Amino acid sequence: MEFLQANLDYLVLGTLGLMSFVMLALVIERYFYLSRVQVRQFEHIETLKIDLTRNLTTISSIGANAPYVGLLGTVLGILVTFYSMGKGGKIEVHSIMLGLALALKATAAGLVVAIPAIMFYNALLRKVEVQVARWQAWRDGSHP
Template sequence: MESNVGFAHYWAQGDAVSHTVAYLLLLMSIASWFYILSKAWAAWRIRRGSNALEKFWQAPTLGDAVAAMQNVDSELIYTPMAERASEAADIFNRQQSTPSLNAATAPDELITRTLRREINRVSARLERGLTLLASVGSTAPFVGLFGTVWGIYHALAAVSASGTVQIDKVAGPVGEALIMTALGLVVAIPAVLAYNAFTRINRVVLAELDGFAHDLHAYLTTGERVGGVRK
């Protein structure tokens, strides 16, 4: 077997198709790692501010609660919901110089719509990039496999053109072609693991946000939290 068998030799012997496959895998890897690192940083900041809800309900007034939450909610997951819901409730506590659809809506319905809109906003933000990670995880192995098949095809074509079949002449090119399958797996595995991890983190965060929305709605419409704890 030739001593120069390896990825460099495979790259030198490759054509435009094999080079395109390699560049595509590189691009998929860069994109997936960008989202993996950025979302991991955001998830860490969200977990660091997980006591934002506790700070909110410990404050003496609604204004103090929002201010206390802003100090720990660095990713602005919970704070905008409290601010928008408070603004929606204030519509009915002050004189409106001009009529509007919001002013004509029942307070309970307006607050509900505001909370739902904020949950949708956070959900869309948390899910940003997950589609790309799922796509990379599911397609990268097949892209690498395509590169392998293409490389094996050219290796066998070269052997056929030479008119002689020797194991050392076949094993080297075939082994080089298999590198593309390995690269596909290297790209796909981190994307799949990250997708599963971020999906679970998002599910926990959205569950906390939904519970906070339920408590906040109860407080703004009745003056009490769920369970009868008056603030």
Template sequence: MNEIFEFGKEYVDYIIFAILGFMSFLVVLFSVERVIYFMRVKKADFKSKVAFERALTKNMTTLYIIYQNAPYIGLLGTVCGIMITFYDMSKSTNIDALVVVYGLSLALKATALGIFVAIPTLMIYNAFGRKIQVLLSEYDNDAK
């Protein structure tokens, strides 16, 4: 059990930050792809509204999953950090309040980063959702 806490003490921040960094990379990648696609899409290239909608909503699920789960990934990092802080406290004979507060404040940075990833992703997701609604509405109007 000690090995787990020692490993976590050294690497939990890096692991959580790497996961959230990868999620952020995916958000940027898919957002740029969608913006370029929305600029180039032509309604005339699609035979049905279903095919048009399928093409418009590509990668939206990934953005949804990221904005829904990034805070939880951050929270996992915070919980692990708090557990490590308490473990260190249990092993210490001299408990210093400053060390405890410092450990807890460091643990909270993971939640902050998770929220930092989630909020812009939610904004992007909603903006794309609105753009999709507008394009589908225009498809309906052109079909009449």
């Protein structure tokens, strides 16, 4: 329990930081790819969709799971706070409130990662839809 108490912030915030870094790297890569892709080089719509949607699942998964990582950090932080209270034998309101406030920052950090990830995912998905529509218009003979 002492290990958890000493390293909980590093574990949770480090995990969320890594998730955020991966998400931003993939968003930047997808944005540049979707801006440069030539849809006319694809013969089949399914191969086009495969190339256009590469890495979007990872971005979406980070957006969906970051709040859970934050929530896990909060639950573990509350657990550590109650363990420390029980071990010390004293119940001091300021130490309880401080422990709970520190635990809740993990949930906030999870949301800070998740909200932009979902927004980026939706924006990139829209770019994919536009590129697919351009391919279909090109195939039908009505060039966009």
